[in-house]
Amino acid sequence: MELAQFAIRKLIGGIPLVIGVTFISFVLMVYFGPDKTYELLGKNPTPEQIEEVRHQLGYDRPFFVRYADYLQELVTLDFGHSDSTGERVSGLLVRTIPVSLALTAPGFILGNALGIVLALIAAYHRGGWIDKLIMGGAVVGMSISFLIAIVAFQLIFSSSYGLNLFPVRGWDVYSLADYVRYVTVPTLATVFVALGYNTRFYRAVIVEEMTRDHVRTARAFGARPWKLLYKNILKNSLIPIITRIMFSIPLVVISGSLLIESYFGIPGVGKVTYDAITTGDQPVLKAVVGLTAVLFVFTLLLTDIMYKMVDPRVSLK
Amino acid sequence: MTSLRSATLLILAAGFLLVGCGNGGGNRNAAAAGQKVYRHSMDQAPVSVDPTQAATVYSNFIVLNVYDTLYAYKYLARPYELKPNLAAGMPEVSADGLTYTIRLKPGVSYTDDESFADGIGREVVAEDFIYSIKRHFDPRSLSQGAWVWQGRIEGLDEWKEAGSDYAAPVSGLQAPDRHTLQIRLTRPYPQLVHTLTMGFSALVPREAVEHYGREFSIRPVGSGPFKLRRFDTARAALIRNPRFRSEPVDLAAEGYDPTLHDGLGLEAIAGRAPPFVDRVDVDFITEDAARWNSFSKGNEIQFAKIPTEQFDTVLSSKTPPTMKTELEGRYKMLDLVAPEVIFNTFNMDFEEFGYNTDPVRAGRNKALRCAVIKAFDWNQRNERFYNGIAKIYPGIIPPAVPEFDAGMSQVSVIRDVEGARKLLADNGWDSDTLPKLVYGVAASVKQRQLFEQFRGFLSEIGYPSEKVVLEQFATFGDISKAWKQSKLPFVSKSWGLDYPDAENVLQLFYGPNGSPGSNDANFADPEYDRLYEQSAVMQPGPERTAIYRRMNEILVDNCVAIMGLSRTNLLMWHDNVIGYPDRNIVGGFWLRYVDLRQE
Numbered sequence: 001m002e003l004a005q006f007a008i009r010k011l012i013g014g015i016p017l018v019i020g021v022t023f024i025s026f027v028l029m030v031y032f033g034p035d036k037t038y039e040l041l042g043k044n045p046t047p048e049q050i051e052e053v054r055h056q057l058g059y060d061r062p063f064f065v066r067y068a069d070y071l072q073e074l075v076t077l078d079f080g081h082s083d084s085t086g087e088r089v090s091g092l093l094v095r096t097i098p099v100s101l102a103l104t105a106p107g108f109i110l111g112n113a114l115g116i117v118l119a120l121i122a123a124y125h126r127g128g129w130i131d132k133l134i135m136g137g138a139v140v141g142m143s144i145s146f147l148i149a150i151v152a153f154q155l156i157f158s159s160s161y162g163l164n165l166f167p168v169r170g171w172d173v174y175s176l177a178d179y180v181r182y183v184t185v186p187t188l189a190t191v192f193v194a195l196g197y198n199t200r201f202y203r204a205v206i207v208e209e210m211t212r213d214h215v216r217t218a219r220a221f222g223a224r225p226w227k228l229l230y231k232n233i234l235k236n237s238l239i240p241i242i243t244r245i246m247f248s249i250p251l252v253v254i255s256g257s258l259l260i261e262s263y264f265g266i267p268g269v270g271k272v273t274y275d276a277i278t279t280g281d282q283p284v285l286k287a288v289v290g291l292t293a294v295l296f297v298f299t300l301l302l303t304d305i306m307y308k309m310v311d312p313r314v315s316l317k
Numbered sequence: 318m319t320s321l322r323s324a325t326l327l328i329l330a331a332g333f334l335l336v337g338c339g340n341g342g343g344n345r346n347a348a349a350a351g352q353k354v355y356r357h358s359m360d361q362a363p364v365s366v367d368p369t370q371a372a373t374v375y376s377n378f379i380v381l382n383v384y385d386t387l388y389a390y391k392y393l394a395r396p397y398e399l400k401p402n403l404a405a406g407m408p409e410v411s412a413d414g415l416t417y418t419i420r421l422k423p424g425v426s427y428t429d430d431e432s433f434a435d436g437i438g439r440e441v442v443a444e445d446f447i448y449s450i451k452r453h454f455d456p457r458s459l460s461q462g463a464w465v466w467q468g469r470i471e472g473l474d475e476w477k478e479a480g481s482d483y484a485a486p487v488s489g490l491q492a493p494d495r496h497t498l499q500i501r502l503t504r505p506y507p508q509l510v511h512t513l514t515m516g517f518s519a520l521v522p523r524e525a526v527e528h529y530g531r532e533f534s535i536r537p538v539g540s541g542p543f544k545l546r547r548f549d550t551a552r553a554a555l556i557r558n559p560r561f562r563s564e565p566v567d568l569a570a571e572g573y574d575p576t577l578h579d580g581l582g583l584e585a586i587a588g589r590a591p592p593f594v595d596r597v598d599v600d601f602i603t604e605d606a607a608r609w610n611s612f613s614k615g616n617e618i619q620f621a622k623i624p625t626e627q628f629d630t631v632l633s634s635k636t637p638p639t640m641k642t643e644l645e646g647r648y649k650m651l652d653l654v655a656p657e658v659i660f661n662t663f664n665m666d667f668e669e670f671g672y673n674t675d676p677v678r679a680g681r682n683k684a685l686r687c688a689v690i691k692a693f694d695w696n697q698r699n700e701r702f703y704n705g706i707a708k709i710y711p712g713i714i715p716p717a718v719p720e721f722d723a724g725m726s727q728v729s730v731i732r733d734v735e736g737a738r739k740l741l742a743d744n745g746w747d748s749d750t751l752p753k754l755v756y757g758v759a760a761s762v763k764q765r766q767l768f769e770q771f772r773g774f775l776s777e778i779g780y781p782s783e784k785v786v787l788e789q790f791a792t793f794g795d796i797s798k799a800w801k802q803s804k805l806p807f808v809s810k811s812w813g814l815d816y817p818d819a820e821n822v823l824q825l826f827y828g829p830n831g832s833p834g835s836n837d838a839n840f841a842d843p844e845y846d847r848l849y850e851q852s853a854v855m856q857p858g859p860e861r862t863a864i865y866r867r868m869n870e871i872l873v874d875n876c877v878a879i880m881g882l883s884r885t886n887l888l889m890w891h892d893n894v895i896g897y898p899d900r901n902i903v904g905g906f907w908l909r910y911v912d913l914r915q916e
Contacts, residue, residue, distance in 0.1 A: 038797035042372060043815075044464040044824070044835040045801070052456040084364040086534030095549070151606055159610040168611040169600065171551065263607045265600055267549035275364075275550065278792050 007301055014297030021293040022074065026067050026286070034280030035059075036083050057083060057282075070286050074294070079287040084279055089287045092272060097253065099171065100268030103260060104252050106183055107190030112245055114191065115198025120229045122199065123206040134199060141196025146189070150263050153189040169265030186260045202241060209237045238310040246303040250295040352595035353913045355894065358608055358618040362550055362601035367534035369452050371516030372461035374813060378905030379553050379599065384519030384539035385441065387419060387498075388510055390903045392910055393583075394572025396719050397817045397902050399510055403441065403520065403540070405496075407510075414505035414854070421446075421496045428558050430538045432528035438560065441540050443492035445520040448483065450490060452526070453517065455481040462517030465815075469509070471501045483523075505854040511816035516904065542592040542909040555597040555908075563590040566910065581649065582895040586912055593895075593912035612889065619894050623650075623887040628704050631889065635706050638887055651888045654708050656717030656814040656901045658822055661693075661771075662838040662878035666831075667806040669752035671839070684744035685751070687876040691737035692778040693771070695730045695882060701770060702763070706885040712869035713822045715883045717901065719857070720819040720865045729873045729880070737778040748781045757805040759796045760789040767809070801833035808837045817902055818857070819865045823849060826872055838877050845871045 037053045054060050073079045079089035122134040156162040166185045173179050209215065210233055218232045258270040269288075276284035307314045363376035371380040381389075389402040401407060403425060408417040427438035450470070453460040454477040468474060471489030479485065489501040502509065512518060525538035537545050543555035568587045586593060600617075602608040605624030612621035623631055631650070633641045638652040663686050665671030670686060673679040695709045711729045714721050741747070756771065758764035765787070772785040788805070790796035799805045814821050824830055827849045828841035848864050848871075855861040872878065888898055895912040 034792040034794040035798050036794060038801060039792075039794040040370075040459050040461065041797070041801070041833075042461040042464045044467075044830060045833050046467075047833060049463070050801070050833060053459060056456060056459055081531040086365060086367065086531040088532060091532075154607065154610055158614070160614050161610075164614065168614055168617055169551075169602065169607060170617070261551070263604055265551040265602065265607070265611075267551040271550040279364075280792070280794055 003305065006304070010301045010304065011297065014294075014300065017297060018074070018290070018293045019071070022070060022286075022290050023067065025289040026070055029280070029282055029285055030063060030066070033282070033285075034278065036280040036282065039279050040083070070290070073286065074290040079290075080283045082276075082281055082284050084275065084281045084284075089283050092284065093269065093287060093291070096267060096269040096272050099266060100257065100261070100270055101253055102173075102179070103183060103186060103266055103268055104190065104257055107187040107194065108248070108252050110187065111191045111194030111198055115195055116202050116234070116241065118195070118199045119202030119206050120234060122203045123210055123233075124225060124229060126207060126210070135203070138196040138199040141193055142200070143196075144193065146193050146259055149189045149193050150186075150259055153185050153192070154263060157185045157188070169263070171264075171266045182264070182266070186257075186264050186266070190257070190260065198244075201244060202237075205237045205240045206233055209233050212236070235310065239307060242303060242306050242310065246299050246306070247296075250292050250299055253295065353593070354596045354598065355594045355908075355911050355913060356618045357597060357599045357620045357898075357908070358602050358612070358622075359599055360601075360603060360608070360622060362603075363553075365534040366537050366545065366548065366553075367458075368449065368516050368519035368521060369458045369460040369462060370534065371519070374900065374904070375601075377516040378900060378908075379545065379548075379555075380516035380519055380537075381541070381904045381906045382543045382555055382597070382908050383537045383541045383545050384516070384521065385425070385541050386515070386518050386520070387421070387446065387513045389514050389906050392566075392571040392903075392907055393568075393574070393578060393897055398572065399514065400570075402514075404513075414507075414856070415502045417500040417502070417509060419498045419500070421498065422562065423496050425540055425562055426560050427522050427525075427538055427540045428544050428560060430525060432522070432525040432538060434524075438538075438540070439522070439524075440495075441520055441522075442495045443498040444495075445522060446498055446518075447487070447490040447492060448523050449519065449521050451476065451481070451483060451487065452521070455483075457481075460517075462515070465512045465515065465517055469502055469504070469506050471503050505856075507854070507856050508816055508818050508820060511818060514906075515815060543597060551601060553599045553601075555599070557592050557595050561592065565590045578897065581897060582912075582914060583897065583910075585895055585914070586910060591909040593910070597908055597911070615891075619891040620898055621889055623889055625704050628887070631887070635704060638706055638885070640889075647892055648889050649892060649894075651898065652706070653886050653888065653899055653901060654716055655884045655886055656715060656817065657811055657883050658713055658715045658814075658881040659811040659883070660713065660878050660880040661807065661809045662840075663689075664803060664806050664808060664837065664839055665841070665877065666803045666839040670754070670806055672841075681744045681746065683876055684740045685746055688737040688740040688746070688778060689754075689775065689780075690729060690876050690879050691733040691740065692774045692780070693879045694732040694774055696732070697774075698767075698770065699882065702767065703882070703884055706887075708883045708885065710881055710883075712873050713825065713878070713880050714819045714865065714869050715814070715822065715881065717814060717883065718817050718819045718822075720862045722866050722869065725866070725869070726873075732774075734777055741778065748779060748784075751780055751784055753784045753786055754780070754807055755786050755788050755805065756807050756809065757788045757790060757796055757799055758809060759793050760791055764789075764809075800837045803832035803837075803839060805837075810837065814902065819869075820853065823852075823865060823868050826868075826877065840872075840875070840877050842871060842875065 036057055037050060037059065040053050041050065058066060077090060081088055082092060118134050122131045125131045154168060158164065158166045158168045166181055171182055173182060215232050218228055223232065258274045260266065261268045261270045272284065273288050275281065276288065359375055359378065361375045363373060363379055366376060366379045366383060368380050368384060371377045385403040387402060387404040388399050391398045391400050403421055405420040405422050408419045410417055421441065421443055425441045427441060429436055429438045433439055450466065452458045453463040453466065454473055466473060472487045473489055476485060476487045491499040493499060519539065522538055526533050529536045535548055542558055542561045544558050545553060546556045547554035565588050566586050568583060573583060602611065605626065608621050609624055609627050611617040631640060631644065633639050640648065640650040663670045670682055673682055699705050699707045699709060708716055709730050710716060711725050711727055756768050758768060768787045772782055775785050776782050790799060800808055812822060812825060825835050826838055826840040826845060827836060828846045830836035831839040831841065845868055848868050852861050852864040890896065890898060893914045895914055896910060897907060899907065
């Protein structure tokens with residue numbers, strides 16, 4: 001009952017957040033974003049045709065009427081049709097988000113899981129050569145741009161100039177084997193870059209926890225290293241770890257990964273979002289921004305519930 | 318931790334479940350089923366495959382394979398030659414050149430689709446053409462092709478003004494019977510048949526447009542050789558239309574010339590009815606590195622435009638482009654000059670460079686423009702950005718059209734720094750008086766490099782670098798808006814030809830086409846406009862060619878633009894692919910003739 005009340009309170013409290021995000025983003029779209037009119041015109045337009053296109057796009061309607069429509073679309077989850085492709089926005093997202101999710105999930109999970117493990121090892125050996133080795137590797141991962149990592153991994157694992165083990169591009173996924181074929185190289189590139197950031201962050205959190213009295217006490221009692229790391233340190237470090245992981249999820253789900261999708265020819269939501277931004281496809285942008293805001297509200301709720309799960313001292317009131 | 322582990326497993330399971338939904342691709346499945354699958358690549362993706370929006374080479378490529386047009390270009394004949402496609406023959410044209418009578422081939426059907434009453438594609442009839450053209454004049458279609466027929470077909474503009482009611486007739490578009498079409502023009506339009514090869518003119522069934530509504534743009538229903546099975550940002554998958562009419566290939570009629578086409582294996586398709594492959598996957602690959610990796614891998618895409626950074630890997634010589642001997646037997650290569658013109662034009666609306674009410678200043682402005690043109694080094698531009706294999710020519714008429722004048726004076730494309738300095742000095746221009754020149758581009762690294770090179774050219778004639786200013790626009794839409802609103806004094810542009818007739822580029826400087834029309838220069842010269850109007854109603858011939866060339870000279874004499882260059886594209890395909898993959902003008906029409914040699 002307490003949880004339900006908390007959830008309802010939290011969701012209601014999220015409404016101003018959604019309104020704020022959607023309002024600011026809509027102002028940016030309307031007054032600062034690309035004017036789609038000029039993307040849709042023929043080669044030799046007349047002023048009348050320019051006005052016709054503006055009318056068809058609804059650009060000649062008052063701002064607040066358009067914004068009210070936006071909110072209604074968000075409530076009904078009906079964002080109409082893409083101004084570029086004509087495809088129903090809901091259909092577009094249903095088609096592309098699962099692909100992006102399937103593409104980014106392994107890298108996201110592995111990047112975080114390995115990051116935590118490496119951070120635990122590095123923190124335990126703080127100042128020693130193992131710590132320096134892991135942190136050195138993390139710096140390498142952070143220093144290399146994602147784009148270069150993608151090109152290099154594609155060249156090494158997929159091209160005829162390298163090992164030629166995986167496809168360069170495509171997403172013809174009909175079985176688990178197909179999935180592994182197509183997702184492996186993008187995942188390796190993602191993990192390579194994400195690991196650096198994750199390891200450094202988690203190590204800092206864990207090192208701080210290691211200085212606590214209860215850890216010193218456990219050590220004094222002769223706790224074995226892995227038990228100490230898992231039970232006494234990791235469990236008590238979970239709040240910032242959960243925060244980092246949870247707040248990455250909406251971006252992973254909705255935004256996908258433009259670079260990965262472009263280089264590996266994967267029809268995910270990242271490319272769709274990028275195209276919508278660069279061409280001013282407002283129906284798609286409205287959906288992506290609005291849904292991301294809503295997802296963040298749910299993430300906030302889930303995060304608070306997870307805090308309570310890992311730390312009973314946290315109150316939901 | 319148990320909860321966390323459960324959540325992780327749940328996410329993983331959901332991921333696999335979602336992936337298991339598939340995406341309608343099935344390239345490997347098709348290949349495994351013994352089907353012939355050709356994998357093509359393009360450097361951009363189309364956003365829509367609705368004929369009303371077939372404004373780009375990329376859209377046109379797909380549209381011309383899914384839909385039928387009345388006419389087409391012969392597969393191999395160059396210069397380009399028209400031929401009937403869905404039409405039974407070439408049009409019968411009245412003596413006054415105003416009425417075109419076209420007969421459609423009987424018995425041609427649309428592909429089966431749920432939008433038809435019984436799911437079976439019905440026959441393509443003349444009324445479909447009328448409906449398809451009307452759609453361009455319906456504002457709800459957001460057509461990008463109306464300009465092709467605007468003011469040309471009797472009653473069509475009035476039909477639009479009256480509210481675009483499809484039940485209302487258009488006097489200039491009549492169907493006396495199911496297979497006969499009559500087009501009546503307001504004035505002679507010699508390019509009409511060319512426009513009937515364009516994706517814009519493709520015939521669509523009204524049932525499908527009404528059934529799919531706005532999603533018709535991604536769910537095409539046509540009578541072309543292929544059906545679209547998948548279309549997204551990464552790929553278009555086309556499968557053979559089993560009901561496509563049987564029309565065996567007559568190689569000689571398509572322009573086959575053994576001296577030009579020997580070694581391409583085209584003899585294998587003679588006498589057979591296209592399409593020859595079961596499936597075509599068109600991968601949209603914007604990144605050059607990814608495209609090359611996929612192409613050179615051997616078992617992925619079979620066709621690619623060679624990225625400039627791979628020229629040294631592929632070519633043993635650039636003039637003429639020659640493939641390295643070690644690659645022969647694995648690949649075939651073709652070098653094609655694109656039917657386009659790359660040019661930079663002054664916007665004559667700006668009185669500091671262009672037209673000025675003060676005749677003295679107008680004269681000085683012309684001298685300034687001429688000096689900038691003399692400062693421009695086309696050869697260096699070619700070397701730095703186009704690997705030295707692009708074609709440079711004076712004027713706006715490119716080599717791709719029959720009216721190109723190979724004998725025209727080259728003075729306007731030869732750099733003359735001393736001449737430019739002298740022109741400036743003689744007309745009172747110095748570093749203090751020279752006006753600020755704003756060079757607008759859609760933001761990209763390459764555009765920035767092009768600008769810096771241009772600024773370097775000008776600095777050598779004494780134009781202060783701080784007065785040559787870059788204005789960057791975030792997107793193509795933004796810079797297009799600036800062009801259309803005549804807000805940029807200097808326009809850097811490329812124009813792809815819609816049809817092989819110089820009228821298509823000469824209209825870029827026709828006065829009434831000024832902003833927001835295609836005349837970004839806002840050039841308005843009475844003699845030029847008169848000649849344009851005179852030639853616009855003339856059939857091709859030496860007299861019209863002479864007028865075109867005179868107009869070209871007017872542009873050069875007025876120093877209105879820095880002209881021109883056409884890129885040479887190097888195309889490569891795997892040796893087992895039988896084809897002549899020239900998408901210039903022809904669009905994707907050639908895809909139906911592609912075959913694969915069994916290894």
